[in-house]
Amino acid sequence: MMASFGIPDDVVMHETSLVVLESPNNYLTQDQPGFILDFAAFKEFLVEDGRKKGAEYRFNARVRDPIVKGGDVVGVRYNGDEEIYAEIIIDATGPAAPLAKSLSIVDLERKNHAVGIEYQFEGINTNPPGYADLTDAMMLRLDHEYAPGGYSWLFHTGEDEAKVGVCFIQNERYRENDTHDRTIDGFLEHWLETDPRFENASRIPDTQVRGSAHVQSPGSMSTTSFMAIGDTVPSIDPVWGEGVYKCMKSARMAALTADRCLTGSVDTSTREMAVYDDLWHKQVAPQQDRRLMMTKMLYLASNERYDQLMKDLNKIDRDTLSAINNGNKREIAKLLHPSDLSLLWRFWRETQAQ
Ligand SMILES: Cc1cc2nc3c(=O)[nH]c(=O)nc-3n(C[C@H](O)[C@H](O)[C@H](O)COP(=O)(O)OP(=O)(O)OC[C@H]3O[C@@H](n4cnc5c(N)ncnc54)[C@H](O)[C@@H]3O)c2cc1C
Incomplete structure (x- = not known):
């Protein structure tokens, strides 16, 4: 991502060299380079870079709805009654999706709504006895006590x-594995209070990130003169929540489509805009349905099953781990145990309820 989008090093907060997957009583450590972004600096870079390339920004402009004439999306209304017109309109408002929803392009369902919260802390012990060494690591933890139907994370900065x-x-x-009725803030507090790595930790002020996304299959993403990108679609990787790269890739595919539609004679018909949908499925998230299936199966498993999974993953070579992460059904099937029948039953029930 850093190379293909020309992201400068000065928006990188820290370079990591490991990825650690944790379950309540086990873990897996893998060599895997990564970059932790200074998100505020990254966004400032995007604005500056966009300006250099001719973009104009209108801050504090809240988009209300699309302006549609003769079935064609010709503009948007914002901040009450202000209007702006364009050949092509793109909704990039994340899960808010005011335009895509109004045009019935996306159907972001409540039952697939995922919420997230993050702070930066100091005073963290990254290597206490009995835990994986998280120095220069990105750690993702599967544990229903701290994140039922999701995961928690610690990225060393x-x-x-x-x-x-x-x-x-x-x-x-x-x-079902969670006996407490906590909010997302409550779950984070609970983790901070009970994990010894946070014993002397304190929040660094003004570092809160809070947001949401939908863990679901995208439907259509475009119509006449209109495209939806990023988490409006949604584009985020459902398994590990990698959103930035995926969303930027979707923007690039929309740009390619717009370029094609506006070059020579302008043609922003539904058929021409649908090139974006094809590019999204081929280039942005080719395995999205399989990854959604993996996500659902993962989040339905119990804490004991997570411990077993880590034990099994530790016995597997790197290529096979890659194949599993890429959704290889044969390799995933090899991870199943006879005792997984009830998990498979719950998974089947869940998919039937969709
Ligand atoms: C706590 C947390 C941690 C995360 N960590 C990571 C990570 O480590 N790595 C990673 O790759 N991804 C991470 N993600 C996911 C990533 O942030 C998202 O996938 C990504 O930001 C989505 O980009 P987007 O541009 O589509 O939407 P957003 O980033 O949501 O941007 C949408 C923008 O549209 C604006 N907007 C909304 N409604 C309107 C309106 N009506 N009019 C005008 N503007 C509007 C919003 O204010 C916002 O600025 C994290 C997400 C959360 C919540």
């Missing part, structure tokens, strides 16, 4: 500092 967060799908079906 250097010294004794880290970004720490929790996200989960707000759906009762995934909360």
Whole structure:
């Protein structure tokens, strides 16, 4: 992502070299380079870079709805009655999706709504006894006690500092393993209070990130003169929540489509805009349905099953791990145990309820 989008090093907060997957009593450590972005600096870079390339920004402009004439989306209304017109309109408002919803392009369902919260902390012990060494690591933890139907994370940002967060799908079906009625803030607090790595940790002010996304299959993403990108679609990877790269890739595919439609004679018909849908499925998230299936199965499993999964993953070579992460059905099937019948039954029930 850094290379293909020309992201400068000065928006990188820390370079990591490991990825750690944790379950309540087990973990898996893998060599895997990564970049932790300074998100505010990253967004400022995007604005500056856009301006250099000719973009004009209108801050504090709240888009209300699309202006449609003769079945064609010709503009948007914002901040009450202000209007702006264009050949092509793109909704990039994340899960808010005021235009895509109004045009019935996306149907973001409540039962697939995932929420997330993150803060940066100092005073973190990244290597206490009995835990994986999280120095220069991105750690993702599967544990219903802290994130029922989701995961929590600790991304080391250097010294004794880290970004720490929790996200989960707000759906009762995934909360069968959870006996408490906590909010997302409550789950993060609970993790902070009970994990020794946070014993001396304190929040760094003004570092809160809070947001949401939908863990579901995208339907249509475009119509005449209109495209929806990023998490409006949604584009985020459902398994590990990698949203930034996926969303930027979707923007690039929309740009290619717009370029094609506006070059020579202008043709922004539904058929021409649908090139974006094809590009999205081929280039942005070719395995999205399989990854959604993996996500649902993962979040329905119990804490004991997570421990077993880590044990099994530790015995597998790197290529096979990659194949599993890429949704290879044969390799995923090899991870199943006879005792998984009840999990498969719950998974089947869940998919029938869709
Ligand atoms: C706590 C948390 C941690 C995360 N960590 C990571 C991570 O480590 N790595 C990663 O890759 N991804 C991460 N993600 C996911 C990633 O942030 C998202 O997938 C990504 O930001 C989505 O980009 P987007 O541009 O589609 O939407 P957004 O980033 O949601 O941007 C949408 C923008 O539209 C604006 N908007 C909304 N409604 C309107 C309106 N009516 N009019 C005008 N503007 C509007 C919003 O204010 C916002 O600025 C995280 C998400 C959360 C919540």
